Amino acid sequence: MSKVLYVDYDRCNGCELCALHCSFAKTGTFNPRRSRVQVIGWEEKGLFVPALCQHCANPPCAPACPESAIIKDGKTGTVSIDYATCKDRFSCIPACPYGAITIDPATKRVIQCDLCGGDPVCAKVCPIGVIQFVEEEKLPVKREAYLEKYGETLASMPGRVVKEGSR
């Protein structure tokens, strides 16, 4: 039974504390654009979407990679990027329905959530419990339900995540 990051998009207030803490945990600096969780704001709709890798059972990013550099760990369920194989083609970015793969502006390489090795910091710091690290069976809502609701929004966001080359 594996734990997953559950994101309640409806309630996110857009504070970006998750991204700030994530960037600090991963880079030792404060820089939301280097965070593995990107809070995508659609302000005129009052909508904020913390885009986070859902470590899908069948991750659509994996077949999109011509180098097969995206690996799903059979045991832990974690999706990760093999940087030795990755050739920075960025074809995984538009393939992710959650908009969860982004380019680190410092290294110019793709990054996504690695679950902090099993104890994700974003879930610990969210002040209103929008991000939770829970067992998949205990999820209050199926993750796919959110995709139905916000998939189009995520896909239509100009620039930040889904469009390549903006960085």
Add this chain to the structure above:
Amino acid sequence: MSAPFYGWAGCILDVDLTSGKIVKKKLDKDFAVKYIGGSGFGVRLLYDEVGPDIDPLDERNVTYIGQGPLSGTLAPASGRYDIVSKAPITGIFNRTNGGGFFGPEMKYAGYDLIIIRGKSPKPVYLWINDDHVELRDAKHLWGKDTWETQRLIREELNDHSVRTLKIGPAGENLCYCSCIISDLARAAGRGSTGAVWGSKNLKAIAARGTKGVKVAKPEEFVEYCNMLVQRFKQDPYYEMHSAWGTLGTVSTPALIAKYRGPDLPSLHHQNFAPFMKKNIACFGCSIHCSHWYEVHEGKYKGTVGEGLEAVCTLYSGVMARMADPAWQCTFNTRCNQLGVHNEHPGEAIAWAFRLYQEGIITKADTDGLELTWGNEDVFLELLRKMACKEGFGKILDGYPVRGPQWLGRNSEIYASHNKGNPTYGDGELRLGSSWALAQGCNTRGRDHLTGAPWNLTQGMFKEMPDELLAKLGQERYGDPAVLAEKWGTNPGKARLVYDYEHNCALADMSGVCKFNAEYAFYEKGIHLDDFARLLTLATGVSYTVQDVVHAAEREMLLERSFNAREGIRKEDDYPPLYTWQLKHGKPNPIYDYSQYKITIAELTTLLDEYYRWRGCDIATGIPLKSKLEEVGLKDVAKDLARRGLLPKPPPVFTPPENPQDMLHAD
């Protein structure tokens, strides 16, 4: 090799709109350490660059957009930016502070301060993409509201993550009610800074930054920040602020009485609940005091927006009797879109409603509009006219000084202001001695955000009962009465205002929201020693409590010196009605002064005591040479002396010993 910067980005962006020249200057480390950042940088440079001969709308006026060393870090709510200029509405110093997300973005792009000078020959916006900085044509943005401006800029730059600061039509039209909006609803409201941008043909600044911020002691810094958040969550006020923001105060009887209107039960905060979809936060904030609202039915169906807060609601609601919460949401969104400071219309229109009721003005003056209390459509139409300076709107925009002058007919007796900054009525004399003092001696004109101890007002909030006030008064000042007594001339009250000004100034200089500081959480918010510790851990420069107090004193003394040069004197440092009395030699005829629980003589006692703490001349309120020199502003003392403004030294004064000095120091 110079030492690396921690906390600060290390660069100043100097933009001359007249020539189009953009210069990047290295931030001088000594300057940074001394003035910290944000408004601290702004006020120092404004003092040097904008003299009394320069009109606020002259192209020689300069606007400084500043960041503090804590901006963009995990310091609580570090999403602020600070704008300093000479203010069109008052003609004196102005610092105005806004939240949202622009501040950190500018810091991440690598700049502590943006200086905007000169005047562009055509409308432009400034695009900052890390090191790449350019002025772009804004012809297609001119005339657009703030929301559309942001949308168009993002589309043009093909990046939804770009953060923007911009003016709306009000700023373009050089309105005194104009402001600068970041994101959708975060405003740098005071001082009509939007008109300064409009006069320079600057529509917006757009930023995208990817460089992040480094601090000197990262682990300790984050640990300290986390501790502060955990601590202020225990503050008595936390629950109200996090659930309702300042809107939680609009049902408070004392506050409603202050605004001299009827209690309109429909405006009690619970009645906004049907429209509030969820809380919204600024960057890095755990309090999330703002709300996203949506109106789904009725006359105002389709209204969406955020950022509704108490003062806007109290001024337009209680003063002008606008009782419908859905209307309030609509009004707030329109103000944000037009780039109008959302307090000004309530004050000006309440004034006009009163004149209409008194028969001083008629439909012939108001472009045919019927100015009846609570008339929703008329209010919104007047707001539009204000932002366009159209017809009667020009008079309203000119409230509280120019408008009544243009109108004549003795209408100025109904207007109310301090140093040209508007209010309406006599509310400043109703919330206690320290409130009255702070409203009067304020450097940007009457205002509650730079030193008024609002959360300590006796009998106002259930969160701050008398027993707690007495306990805190004993702890901080060795005398329960300093906080527990609402009125009177306890000298500790002057010290309280002096301390509050420092707490607010340090928040604005370092780049955090004062709603995380003592200003909102008196008991458990960020205190002076916390500022010293945060700045030390962030910058690697050792700041003691004394150092941060000196930095805050420098800020306040520079502001006061700037204002002295503009002709501001002691009589301007009283709340509106008493300034009226001093300047006219008689009381304002429409008010009954006998009802006020503090007299002009008592206020003078407090003001004199405040001047002693502040190091100012008791006769004029101008900073003293000795004090200026003590905090490292010798050049300012020289400048004031050269202009013949420096007061004669007073008799030696020894401040009483006070436990506050020791409190919170390790």
